Amino acid sequence: MQAxxxxxxxxxSGVAEVLEENREQxxxxxxxxxxxxYILDIRDSIPExxxxxxxxxxxxxxxxxxxxxxxxxGGIHPAYEYIMRLLEKGKHVVTSNKAVVDACxxxxxxxxxxxxxxxxxxxxxxxxxxxxxxxxxxxxxxKLTEITGILNGTTNYILTKMRESxxxxxxxxxxxxxxxxxxxxxxxxxxxxxxxRKTAILLSMASGNRCRHEDIYTEGIRDVSDIDIxxxxxxxxxxxxxxxxxxxxEKYFAYVAPVLIARADPLYMVDGVFNGIRIVxxxxxxxxxYGMGAGKLPTASAVVSDIIAAxxxxxxxxxxxxxxxxxxxxxxxxNAFRYLIRVEGMPDGMEQDIREYFxxxxxxxxxxxxxxxxxxxxIMTDVMxxxxxxxxxxxxxxxxxxxxxxxxxxxx
Amino acid sequence: MQAxxxxxxxxxSGVAEVLEENREQxxxxxxxxxxxxYILDIRDSIPExxxxxxxxxxxxxxxxxxxxxxxxxGGIHPAYEYIMRLLEKGKHVVTSNKAVVDACxxxxxxxxxxxxxxxxxxxxxxxxxxxxxxxxxxxxxxKLTEITGILNGTTNYILTKMRESxxxxxxxxxxxxxxxxxxxxxxxxxxxxxxxRKTAILLSMASGNRCRHEDIYTEGIRDVSDIDIxxxxxxxxxxxxxxxxxxxxEKYFAYVAPVLIARADPLYMVDGVFNGIRIVxxxxxxxxxYGMGAGKLPTASAVVSDIIAAxxxxxxxxxxxxxxxxxxxxxxxxNAFRYLIRVEGMPDGMEQDIREYFxxxxxxxxxxxxxxxxxxxxIMTDVMxxxxxxxxxxxxxxxxxxxxxxxxxxxx
Numbered sequence: 001m002q003a004x005x006x007x008x009x010x011x012x013s014g015v016a017e018v019l020e021e022n023r024e025q026x027x028x029x030x031x032x033x034x035x036x037x038y039i040l041d042i043r044d045s046i047p048e049x050x051x052x053x054x055x056x057x058x059x060x061x062x063x064x065x066x067x068x069x070x071x072x073x074g075g076i077h078p079a080y081e082y083i084m085r086l087l088e089k090g091k092h093v094v095t096s097n098k099a100v101v102d103a104c105x106x107x108x109x110x111x112x113x114x115x116x117x118x119x120x121x122x123x124x125x126x127x128x129x130x131x132x133x134x135x136x137x138x139x140x141x142x143k144l145t146e147i148t149g150i151l152n153g154t155t156n157y158i159l160t161k162m163r164e165s166x167x168x169x170x171x172x173x174x175x176x177x178x179x180x181x182x183x184x185x186x187x188x189x190x191x192x193x194x195x196x197r198k199t200a201i202l203l204s205m206a207s208g209n210r211c212r213h214e215d216i217y218t219e220g221i222r223d224v225s226d227i228d229i230x231x232x233x234x235x236x237x238x239x240x241x242x243x244x245x246x247x248x249x250e251k252y253f254a255y256v257a258p259v260l261i262a263r264a265d266p267l268y269m270v271d272g273v274f275n276g277i278r279i280v281x282x283x284x285x286x287x288x289x290y291g292m293g294a295g296k297l298p299t300a301s302a303v304v305s306d307i308i309a310a311x312x313x314x315x316x317x318x319x320x321x322x323x324x325x326x327x328x329x330x331x332x333x334x335n336a337f338r339y340l341i342r343v344e345g346m347p348d349g350m351e352q353d354i355r356e357y358f359x360x361x362x363x364x365x366x367x368x369x370x371x372x373x374x375x376x377x378x379i380m381t382d383v384m385x386x387x388x389x390x391x392x393x394x395x396x397x398x399x400x401x402x403x404x405x406x407x408x409x410x411x412x
Numbered sequence: 413m414q415a416x417x418x419x420x421x422x423x424x425s426g427v428a429e430v431l432e433e434n435r436e437q438x439x440x441x442x443x444x445x446x447x448x449x450y451i452l453d454i455r456d457s458i459p460e461x462x463x464x465x466x467x468x469x470x471x472x473x474x475x476x477x478x479x480x481x482x483x484x485x486g487g488i489h490p491a492y493e494y495i496m497r498l499l500e501k502g503k504h505v506v507t508s509n510k511a512v513v514d515a516c517x518x519x520x521x522x523x524x525x526x527x528x529x530x531x532x533x534x535x536x537x538x539x540x541x542x543x544x545x546x547x548x549x550x551x552x553x554x555k556l557t558e559i560t561g562i563l564n565g566t567t568n569y570i571l572t573k574m575r576e577s578x579x580x581x582x583x584x585x586x587x588x589x590x591x592x593x594x595x596x597x598x599x600x601x602x603x604x605x606x607x608x609r610k611t612a613i614l615l616s617m618a619s620g621n622r623c624r625h626e627d628i629y630t631e632g633i634r635d636v637s638d639i640d641i642x643x644x645x646x647x648x649x650x651x652x653x654x655x656x657x658x659x660x661x662e663k664y665f666a667y668v669a670p671v672l673i674a675r676a677d678p679l680y681m682v683d684g685v686f687n688g689i690r691i692v693x694x695x696x697x698x699x700x701x702y703g704m705g706a707g708k709l710p711t712a713s714a715v716v717s718d719i720i721a722a723x724x725x726x727x728x729x730x731x732x733x734x735x736x737x738x739x740x741x742x743x744x745x746x747n748a749f750r751y752l753i754r755v756e757g758m759p760d761g762m763e764q765d766i767r768e769y770f771x772x773x774x775x776x777x778x779x780x781x782x783x784x785x786x787x788x789x790x791i792m793t794d795v796m797x798x799x800x801x802x803x804x805x806x807x808x809x810x811x812x813x814x815x816x817x818x819x820x821x822x823x824x
Contacts, residue, residue: 283713289700
């Protein structure tokens, strides 16, 4: 099967490496080799591949021998236009590009189905974690009620380091940038947009319909401080940036935010650059998929699994994907959490006011004090709707004159 | 699509329940319903299904309307003969029966391929954990170097409880039997045979060839004592019954045994009746799949994912499985571990002798003492081949006159 790679960056070159390294294994599985005929890149020279380096997309588009194209350019344009034109020619396309899958996935999936070829995107969420195909194959008969994941290695690395070192956010970010774990412009990771796009793709896979990541409430980790981490430690919890979707009857809930998770949650142990995705089905119960969420070879390996799928479904559209019907995501206010609130002052005499707004009568009164701090204390609230929480928070501050310095959502 | 269930026990009835509960979801995914036409069972009456209850296998075999049969009888005979006859008629068969998959899988897979139907067995390993199909789809292009799993919920429950309560094995087993987490005849679980069968299936999936679970060194958890658990706790480790396979070039290694695993191992957090399967690929790095390894609905859900796969591959053999070529498993002696040895007496004056047999010069000398015990101490050895370990253990005892009361293998 003759193939082309578009975009020879980290992932693209990783795909070439895995195809070479595991050639024998791949031939055994699909009955033929995957031969790279072109590499499309803006560079003038790629020493090890100058014989197949091209700069003109139309060579790929118009070459009838090319059955499969690997898109690892990233970004929406011109990736979208290129993929569309290839699918219209009946060529299979596999991608690691979550931006194009999130923004244009349903159109590309429809086009693949119309031309009896495939558009695969396993690597777009969770890197080497087998989540897209697992939803399609293994959970096809399940009503998935929740998918919650640690979907971004950079932020998870920063949060893990903050916990280990006790250092603040800004300092830890600088350290991560120095080590190459965070980009020089880190916004897409730390402000949650990367997680938000992946969350939207997971919701589309689970629901079978399209959604917009812009409709998902998205909060990054910039405001997570060393004081928050100290509370988390006291509570035997970890703070993790979660992307989460829930389905309740025909309603869909979603958010991206840093959340306190409990030890009993299988996501608790997902440290450093690893990712984890917890999936809950109505019959299946809880499962969790764990692995390298990014990195050259793990991501390339996921792309290669798509290449093999294309070779196994050469002549027909397999059906992985979602429709163009748009689903609505309920507003953030209708999500429910517990909250860690950080209240000004000391807890003496505050129980009644806090109960009025945040704790049922039956709930235990367990203020959390940090060693050496007398200017604030923490309380874990009962489970509340986000809209109620914000209303109560405001009323509590007005009534008591005590500020709530910060809050963190919590699960479990 | 018309279907029959053979064996209406826990799993069989669970499958009927999931098919009913998630009917709409399944129709959406495969374009048609799965209609139960027969239930074959030895009982005289199944109140909710007496209209379709039958006792004669040939009704299923000879009914051309039946395209799919769900085998949840368990055991090798007559399950094997029934499945064979169904596949020879071109009917798809899905099973949760690890005994028949382990003992006869390659013959059944070949028969399915010859008759262009499918024999699926997702539920035979890891219950609701999506491991079989993930190896087939997502790791097809990987060289899998290791698969290590906690594959048996009963033993994991017992080991978790022993750690929580500090109680001994026999007492904890009785408790588990009372609660229904262990069978009245618990041998298949606690002596490791269940794990051994599942390990053999994983090795067959990973290698593409047949193997015999009888060739896998298998040790259960009967000899794990509360003292062992106390050492594990001191070492911040958990004892878990692992089934493990490794591939190094063309050689295969495998074992089933209780092993001390470190906190950094993603399997460390797999508690209670949950299962976890850690998979290592040459490009992918480490992934871990976690979920309910047993139980009525999670296992039934895995069976239903096979049913959907059969509906999606109605007219051709998909290719999941392995060949009839038998692979050899290297002898247990060629596996390498660290070992916790429990040495008679106190550690004073023992360093030199222990170094001679178990520790390199550069390794640190860290005897482990249990609170209140002066009759023995523990040492974690360096990594050694199992055969060397046993030889050295004997020589050490002969030379020093000190007994090694017990040992436990350790990873990491």
